[in-house]
Amino acid sequence: EAQLEESGGALVRPGGSLKISCAAVDLTVRGNSMTWVRQAPGKGLEWLADISSGGKMYYAESVKGRFTVSSDYEKNTFHLEMTDLRPDDTAVYFCARAGDHVYDAFDVWGRGTQVTVAS
Amino acid sequence: QSVLTQPPSVSGAPGQRVTISCSGSSSNIGADYDVHWYQQLPGTAPRLLIYGNDNRPSGVPDRFSGTKSGTSASLAISGLQAADEAIYYCQSYESALRLFGGGTKLTVL
Numbered sequence: 001e002a003q004l005e006e007s008g009g010a011l012v013r014p015g016g017s018l019k020i021s022c023a024a025v026d027l028t029v030r031g032n033s034m035t036w037v038r039q040a041p042g043k044g045l046e047w048l049a050d051i052s053s054g055g056k057m058y059y060a061e062s063v064k065g066r067f068t069v070s071s072d073y074e075k076n077t078f079h080l081e082m083t084d085l086r087p088d089d090t091a092v093y094f095c096a097r098a099g100d101h102v103y104d105a106f107d108v109w110g111r112g113t114q115v116t117v118a119s
Numbered sequence: 120q121s122v123l124t125q126p127p128s129v130s131g132a133p134g135q136r137v138t139i140s141c142s143g144s145s146s147n148i149g150a151d152y153d154v155h156w157y158q159q160l161p162g163t164a165p166r167l168l169i170y171g172n173d174n175r176p177s178g179v180p181d182r183f184s185g186t187k188s189g190t191s192a193s194l195a196i197s198g199l200q201a202a203d204e205a206i207y208y209c210q211s212y213e214s215a216l217r218l219f220g221g222g223t224k225l226t227v228l
Contacts, residue, residue, distance in 0.1 A: 035217070037165075044121070044222040045157075045165065045208050058216060094164055103171035105155035105210070109164040 002027035002108045004095050009113030012085050019081045020113055022095030027108065030073045033098040035106060036080045038091040038115075046091075050098070051078060085117045122147060123209055123220035130226040136197040139223045141209030142190065149190035152212040156185055156194045159206045159222075168207070169194060201227050 004027075008020035022034070036048040049069040050058040057069050063082075071078040082089065093113050096106035124142040131137040141154060148154055156169040167176050169185035172192065182198045192211075196203055204227045209220040 037219075044206075045159075045210075045219045047210075047217040047219060050217070060216065102167065102176060103153050103155070103174070105153075105167050105170035106157070106165070107167045107170070107176060109166070111164055 002097070004097065004108055004110035006093060006095050006110045006113035009093065009115045011116045011118065013119055014086060014117055016085050016117070017081070017083045018085065018115060019079055020093055020115065021077050021079050022110055023075070023077045024097075027097060029071050029076050029078050032100075033104070034069075034071070034078045035096050035098055036067075036069060037094045037096060037106070038089075039094070039112075040088070040091040043091075048093075049080065082115070085115075087117050089115065089117050091115060121221040122213060122218050123211060125207075125209060125220040125223045127221070128224045128226065130228055131196075131199045132228045133199050133201065135199050136195060137199060137225065139194045139196075139207050139209075139225070141192045141194070141211075141220050143192075143211060144190050147190075147211050147213040147218065148187065148192060150213075154185065154187050154192035155210045156183075156192075157208045157210065158203075159208065161205075165208065196225070199227055203227055 003025040033052045035050045051069045068081045095110045097108040099107040157165040158168045159165040172187040173185045206222045
């Protein structure tokens with residue numbers, strides 16, 4: 001069964017940077033479109049960024065220019081690098097796979113990693 | 120304020136049928152983009168419930184069904200069970216970027 005596991009969440013000062021990662025098991029990052037979604041405390045889901053199977057990147061307007069998604073095919077992992085972090089970036093960050101066989105819906109999810117931005 | 124509008128809450132008694140709406144516009148749902156639905160139980164990651172408007176992944180009971188018409192979509196849950204108490208999100212696209220609805224909390228009375 002395919003699995004994803006996030007890591008790297010931390011407490012960061014406002015204005016700081018952080019890189020979180022998502023390791024894939026029994027699915028190949030190279031052959032899939034992978035995504036990051038976050039959920040602020042008590043709030044709904046917010047899509048952040050995709051990296052397609054072809055390596056093309058897409059970003060929500062709310063994070064464009066501050067967040068960068070990348071892949072490490074050797075480690076079968078993908079990352080989200082976040083800069084100029086603000087208190088409203090505090091959230092649980094989930095990674096997910098957009099499956100071709102489910103019309104690009106998110107069919108595999110990680111458990112999430114907590115990012116807290118506070119002084 | 121989400122571009123896709125869902126009611127904040129719905130409720131129903133065990134055994135009843137409820138529907139959750141997801142209202143968009145000609146820029147997203149009405150532009151012939153697919154709608155997907157997710158269920159999120161407290162403290163857990165979301166789970167795919169319906170994909171491509173009306174398809175169920177394996178393992179999702181047929182009590183859950185989805186429809187799409189024009190600029191809106193709906194999720195129906197029949198034979199309500201206590202275990203269905205969760206938050207439900209629709210997801211679609213606009214200008215090829217993804218977007219979620221604000222979520223609907225389902226309470227089983």
